[in-house]
Amino acid sequence: MWVIQLEQLTRRYGNQVAVGQLTCRIRAGEIIGLPGRNGAGKTTTMKMLTGALEPDSGRVLNDGLDMASNEPSGQARHTSGDARAATDIDNALSMAVSLLRARQKIGVR
Numbered sequence: 001m002w003v004i005q006l007e008q009l010t011r012r013y014g015n016q017v018a019v020g021q022l023t024c025r026i027r028a029g030e031i032i033g034l035p036g037r038n039g040a041g042k043t044t045t046m047k048m049l050t051g052a053l054e055p056d057s058g059r060v061l062n063d064g065l066d067m068a069s070n071e072p073s074g075q076a077r078h079t080s081g082d083a084r085a086a087t088d089i090d091n092a093l094s095m096a097v098s099l100l101r102a103r104q105k106i107g108v109r
Contacts, residue, residue, distance in 0.1 A: 002061075003028045004049065009058035011044050018044040021058070 004026040011019045019041040026032060034042040047053035049060055051067045060067040 001028070002026065003030075003063055005061040006045075006049065007059050007061070009045070009048060009055050009060065011041070011048060011053065011055050019048070019055070 002025040004024075006022050006024040009019055009022040010017070018039075022041075022045060024032075034045060036042050044053065048055050049067075051060070054068065
């Protein structure tokens with residue numbers, strides 16, 4: 001079962017497409033990374049994933065619940081973590097070391 005699903009997620013700032021039709025599915029326990037250059041849409045994606053920013057189109061499902069739903073049972077945004085830019089977490093560490101630390105924090109060896 002998919003814990004998080006991004007379906008055709010799109011966000012624009014004016015004429016600039018920050019995230020274009022992103023589709024991704026994540027299973028429970030999976031750890032993913034979003035590598036990319038500055039301006040690639042990583043932070044925008046994480047903000048949409050956590051409900052801090054609404055997509056222009058597409059949808060985010062958290063445990064099958066639509067993040068944009070107005071129904072109390074569908075307000076999954078309150079169960080998500082926050083989105084932080086990689087520079088806020090471990091600026092001096094490589095991506096590999098940061099991923100290893102994340103795995104250790106959740107008990108994956």
